Amino acid sequence: MALIKLNDLEIEVEDGTNVVEAARQNGIEVPHYCYHPGLTRPANCRMCLVEPHVFFPPAGAIVPDRQLATGCTTVLRTAPPERKLDGKYDFIVYTDSPRVKKAREDILEFLLVHHPLDCPVCDQAGECDLQDYSYRHGHDKSRYLEVKNVPPKKDLGPDVLLYSTRCVVCTRCIRFAEEVSGTGELGLINRGSHDEIDIPRSHEGTPIQLLDNKLAGNVVDICPVGALISKDFLFKSRPWFMEKANSVCSGCSVGCNITVEYKADGVYRLKPRFHEDVNQHWMCDDGRLGYHYVNSDDRLQLPMKRVDDELTPTHWADALSVIQEQLSEVEAENIVVIGSAQGTNEDNYVLQQFAHEVLQTTQLGLFGQLQGEEHKFPQFTIEADKNPNTAGARTILGSANGNVVLEGDALWEKVSGAKVVYLVSGAPERPLNEAEKAALESVDFLIVQDVLPSEVTQLADVVLPGTTFAEKDGTFTNSTGWVQRIRKTIDPPGEARVDWEITQQLAKQLDGEINYHFAGEIALAIAENVPGYADATHQNIGDAGIKLAGNDQ
């Protein structure tokens, strides 16, 4: 630890921390554009200038250093005893001296010289560093009388637009493409004040390579101004009109920490949230843009039952009584209950409790999205398992069952011999192969719980409308054993209900005694009954998640 005098504060920081981070840890903002904790530091924006104080031998005193230093590249370390300042400090630095304030003002003036000041039509307004710092540190009027540069707007890739006029050339996006995604599609063209970010193009201007890697969306997040804009979010909403909730991406088993930004009428965008061990600062575009099904008009809103070979909307009481009727005539060994790797730990816990305690069957299976492709990047991996909770669902479904959970061929074999199957899907896009379809067709009575019409709902006798990750509370366990919270953002559409509530309602219909009131209560039961999950209560998990014991790799 190094003892630092930061303005009037005396603080201790880890060796190797830079001034921007040390200040941030102590609630002091050092404005910056080019510095990003996940990328290298070119110190080119010059916004984070700070004033180090050094010992000046001729004067025998500590004085401000002649040059200001960039806070991002000024690394704090423990000094050897003979070089301590004032006998104890390892470093003395001021982030609020008149010189620093003047420098910030000057840099901001330069940054705004060619900026179009089109905040009223800019997507970034409200979450723009240029806007915020200008208010806090900048001049109130411009001294620039000359003609502004107007570089063209550019289409960089499937989801990214570049408004070059707003760009401050901090090169975060270029460094991201080089260091994190390793794809290197971005670079600077021209020189000096004509610097522009661009993708490789032919002489005619036709793109040779698009910014179309699976991490491309991150450049929009890290762009400190409104230069890089997501087409998906373009002109959809002002940032301040949206609510935010910390959650976890449901796109694959990495379990990227995200912020869901939403309004009453739906989810508007997902943004990655920092987690040191899981996803750092990033998320992939599959996850980022994978929320659209939540807002879909096709969402299942009412329970449905099969009447004359047609799925017909009905009401909950009717759907539940139809199921009760069927289940009461079937032996336990002819029932198969299938949980979902898309569902939360809580959903699956209630489901297995329902199976064991109410239906008294031990035939539990696991369903979910098919394996996809793994994508490895220098600093990020998108996993092949496209379910957010395979690990959690598997453990929890098997927790009272000797860890026997049917998967793959064994599951479909068991299904084909069953009379009643209760399948919780949550993976509406999952295709069925011929054998799987045949197995499900052979079932006498198929109950499917899903969020959208799918291949499995087409075969169902009763369809129950469930919920997506955005509409419920709960936890997911990722592939490396991190248990992390998802949070309810919007209400489920129509009559759709949270999955564990549906299961619990079904249990009550069958005179079972499952009675939870909220997801946190189920998590307590999981903590008590599922090995390894003893600490995984919602209170403990918080926003950072907790790592299960025995997952130390």
Add this chain to the structure above:
Amino acid sequence: MVEERRILYEHLDVPDINTFDVFRQYDGYARFEKAIAEYQPDDIAKMVMDSGLKGRGGAGFSTGLKWSFVPKDIKPCYLCCNADESEPGTFSNRYVLEKNPHLLIEGILICCYAMGIETTYVYIRGEFTLGKKMLDAAIKEAYENGYLGKDIRGTGLNVDIYSHPGAGAYICGEETGLIESLEGKRGQPRNKPPFPAVEGVFSKPTVVQNVETLCNLPFIVGNGVEWYTQMGPTYADTRSDPPTPDPNTGTKLYCISGDVNEPGVYELDLGLTCSELIEVAGGLRGEEVKAVIPGGSSAPILTHYELDTRLDFTSLTLAKSMLGSGGIIVMNETRNIVDCLLNIMKFYAHESCGQCTPCRWGTPWVRDIVQRIADGNGRKDTITRPKFGVAENGRWGDTGETEEIYEDLDLLESVANNIANVDTMTWNTICVFGIAVSWPAVSYLRKFRPEFEAAIREGKLVTLPIAEATVPPEENYAYQQRFVPKEFADL
């Protein structure tokens, strides 16, 4: 009348001196052979230190001191020869490359021997096609004659030289910009520290030296330190007690251009005055000297009051200017300073690499302001501002008085100073390109303010008589550009 003292250029005009055989006849490679025969590498480094040789590329940093920063235990270590001579008004390296490339190779060999370097990159300005052709031919000959390659002259010394053409950017003459460019990246300077001596080419310790500096080495080794230090003045730096010697030894290749009768490169002892130099270059073309740029276009300008200034590193620093690369441009009474500044600012606005904010957007802004004034579109509004100068305490600061100034001139000075402050000698930029922009901008404006004011007042470029155009030295505001920060002043 001052005579030229030709050392580096002694045999420049000998026919075919660019060939190995002719070069050998004129002591070629004898100094290198002497070095490896008579001296240990550390001896050479000590000789260079004792000679007081200062880097000729622009900054005037002591070569021996620079070498001493190179860690001895990290290998490989590289030598980069900076032949990206692109400062306007400078053209001395070009002659060496085109006419006597073997001299450079010999200098490189001595440096490599002293520093234990096996690989040298010569980064040649892209426009020097002839220079590169000649150097490449010389390198080939040196390989053929066993002065380059493995086990040179049976000493076990291995040296390879690669010549690398630049692609036309001024900023690649900055040592870290050069290194980035050499590594195949966009030519943009690096943040310092780490300095190249510690982490340079391919993240290894690197000695970056100008062509002229390296060409001095054979003569220091061949003729000895004592001979070398006789040339040029050695001052005493009285800031320390006892005073430390501040050597400005050796000769300098002065590139004299502008309004002189015989422009060209002249090799002269350091420490001659401006007037003497103009005499050497055939005298002034025109009636009177209006101004002299002493060290390439980025150096602060000197007025006719300062023609006695000695053109060496120390004297020019004390005159708040710099010797830089030795590119001296003389202007006579017909020259308009606003127009000159516009010319220079156009160059810098074009050459800013655009990496860091103040320079990227400040440099073209400065150019635009000067352009506006030169076009006669300067705003006639004036503002009242505090007058700076030597304050009561005898130091540079706020004098307590105020002055009226055209708003555009205040803006010009302010924007230039925001890129790099010439008064405090601090810059907000990554490299010293910032100061290379604001130095001319601010010094031209302060020293020739009447001409700028006339351009605004008349709405067109007006060339005033020299006496009217120049601010006299009594107006210390214009001449005393570097002030000690208040925090220091009280100590």
